[in-house]
């Protein structure tokens with residue numbers, strides 16, 4: 001434990017939850033944009049507008065929010081308020097790593113749309129849209145219920 005951080009636990013937790021909300025809002029919305037973008041003709045005015053919306057959402061909200069979520073999550077651990085040997089924490093971190101992997105996939109798909117080389121259907125993005133939801137439900141149950 002870093003002594004200077006001991007009293008900071010509730011503040012780090014508050015900032016962590018604020019960052020999580022922003023990250024999840026973006027992770028739910030970006031694949032929704034992909035669903036509609038997949039049906040827009042490359043080069044059309046609509047497709048170009050989706051490109052701007054997707055770039056701004058990723059760069060201004062989703063990327064900084066993911067960094068802040070990780071930062072404050074790790075800072076909570078430095079306070080010593082949570083034992084590092086808890087099973088729920090290990091399971092939570094595993095799901096968060098998958099969430100971060102999905103973030104990487106969304107980032108790659110956004111780049112493909114930006115360069116007019118998307119290969120996936122609207123149906124594919126509809127399914128991908130569900131993944132962050134399922135992960136978020138698992139993570140919140142692990143961190144609140146702490147079933148093991």
Ligand code: HEM
Nearest residue numbers: 017020069070073074076077082096099136139140143144
């Ligand atoms: C990025 C890596 C993450 C780390 C290292 C991390 C770590 C932590 C830790 C140590 C706590 C304190 C738990 C406690 O006091 O009992 C916490 C709280 C919390 N985390 Fe995370 N977390 C991460 C990502 C996430 C994500 C992605 C979500 C949701 C999708 C999330 C949701 C929450 C919630 C809701 C709480 C508050 C629980 C409470 O009220 O006690 N975290 N996190």
